[in-house]
Structure formats: C-alpha cells, structure tokens
Amino acid sequence: REIDDLTKLKADDIIKFTIYHPSLCEEMCSPHFIPFWKNQAHIACAGKEWVDCNATGVNKWTAISYIMDKYNILPDEVCCFGDNLNDIEMLKNAGTSYAVSNARPEVIEAAKHICPPYWENGVLQILKTL
Secondary structure: OOOOHHHOHHHHHHEEEEEEEOHHHHHHHHHHHHHHOOOOOEEEEOOOOEEEEEOOOOOOOHHHHHHHHHHHHHHHHHHEOOHHHHHHHHHHOOEEEEEEEEHHHHHHHOEEEEEEHHHHHHHHHHHOOO
C-alpha cells in the first residue's frame, strides 16, 4: 500500500518496501542507499525501475519455502523463472530454474537453464513442454 508519511509506521508493520524510479532506480540507489542498507536488509534490484528491500534473510525463495513446507513439496518439484537480482536465491534453490536469455549475467549464472527472452514468449515455450 502507498503511504504518505513513513514516520507514522511502526517497524513491526513493515515486511517489505520497494523504491521506484521510472528509469534509473538502481543507478540512483547505488551511490548511497544500497551501501548504507545492504547489511541491515536484503536489497535486490528488480528491474531498472525497482529496488526491493526485505528483512534480512527474506527473499522470493523464503516465500516459496513457506508454501513448500505447508504442502510438503520438495525443492526438486519446484520450477521457477527469473530475470533480475531479486530472483537469484529462488533460481539457485529450485529443482528446475530458468533465467530468460536477456537477464543480467549474474541471474543467468544462478539459474540451471536459460530460456528465450520474454518478447519470444520464452517462459511460455518452456511451460508448454512441462
């Protein structure tokens, strides 16, 4: 939810916040924000426009793990797709993982497989084979 005044929030009310800029979010956050917060929160770029900030130790894989525990699903039964830094933990831990070919190099390195980019419906191509 969008809020008008950050000072009115209690720290316990915050599970995640996201920073947005229409084109240069990572570049604008890199000089000061990311270095200051990197040891106090899990900071991950989620595209040119977004930087995600979660509690330390919380990421997309944490959420998937919660569902896995609830429904007794093994990591080898999980398939995921990603394209940016906020996907790395998920891609590394899932039994099957794909980075789209236009993803950042470190994301491609974290994935077990590569699929065509979004504009070629790469995710859909893979899903049709499963």
